[in-house]
Amino acid sequence: xxxxxxxxxxxxxxxxxxxxxxxxxxMNHEYMSWYRQDPGMGLRxxxxxxxxxxxxxxxxxxxxxxxxxxxxxxPLRLLSAAPSQTSxxxxxxxxxxxxxxxxxxxxxxSWLTVV
Amino acid sequence: GDSVxxxxxxxxxxxxxxxxxxxxxxxxxxxxxFWYVQYPGEGLQLLLKATKADDKGSNKGFEATYRKETTxxxxxxxxxxVSDSAVYFCALTTDSWGKLQFGAGTQVVVTx
Numbered sequence: 001x002x003x004x005x006x007x008x009x010x011x012x013x014x015x016x017x018x019x020x021x022x023x024x025x026x027m028n029h030e031y032m033s034w035y036r037q038d039p040g041m042g043l044r045x046x047x048x049x050x051x052x053x054x055x056x057x058x059x060x061x062x063x064x065x066x067x068x069x070x071x072x073x074x075p076l077r078l079l080s081a082a083p084s085q086t087s088x089x090x091x092x093x094x095x096x097x098x099x100x101x102x103x104x105x106x107x108x109x110s111w112l113t114v115v
Numbered sequence: 116g117d118s119v120x121x122x123x124x125x126x127x128x129x130x131x132x133x134x135x136x137x138x139x140x141x142x143x144x145x146x147x148x149f150w151y152v153q154y155p156g157e158g159l160q161l162l163l164k165a166t167k168a169d170d171k172g173s174n175k176g177f178e179a180t181y182r183k184e185t186t187x188x189x190x191x192x193x194x195x196x197v198s199d200s201a202v203y204f205c206a207l208t209t210d211s212w213g214k215l216q217f218g219a220g221t222q223v224v225v226t227x
Contacts, residue, residue, distance in 0.1 A: 033214070035217075042119075042204060042206075042220050043215070044217070045214060045215070048212075050212055058214070090158060090159065092215075104161065106160070107158055108157060109157070
């Protein structure tokens with residue numbers, strides 16, 4: 001009963017380093033997405049995917065890459081970390097008909113600090 | 116574009132007090148509306164939802180009614196507990212795959 005699993009939970013990076021945040025779901029959901037959470041701004045969409053091999057940009061995509069080679073996994077890559085990318089990152093997934101209110105499942109979050 | 120506006124926090128209450136968190140939205144089309152809750156150190160959990168006008172979502176003593184005429188989805192609870200201390204997010208989606216637009220979040224602190 002894992003749901004959406006994110007790793008790592010905490011990470012400190014130096015400016016310019018690269019890293020990958022991992023996200024996996026075991027519910028066979030088509031849709032997966034990455035959000036970042038910043039104080040006073042709620043959650044903002046970084047990238048999303050509507051199925052294996054299909055990705056698209058959200059509201060704040062700059063500095064991030066994604067890929068979706070399998071239904072289960074949706075990693076988020078920081079190419080060259082910047083202090084502005086210090087944030088809490090959430091992965092989410094859901095099945096079809098998200099607009100109809102099918103539950104969107106969130107991971108527990110990844111706290112990233114760039115120094 | 117779509118947007119969600121929530122009242123700013125923190126909101127500090129005593130146990131058993133009445134809680135209301137205002138949420139208004141602007142959206143093209145007919146959005147589905149959600150309240151998510153984030154407990155300290157945890158991810159977001161769906162608290163309740165409403166998918167059409169006049170629907171009332173409810174869960175764990177919380178309620179919210181989809182008011183199309185006032186474009187609002189205010190969250191209420193009649194008697195809060197310390198365990199309700201959390202950050203509450205109002206959100207909407209207008210597209211078929213469920214891309215969410217969030218409000219800024221409202222922190223609620225309930226004291227014994």
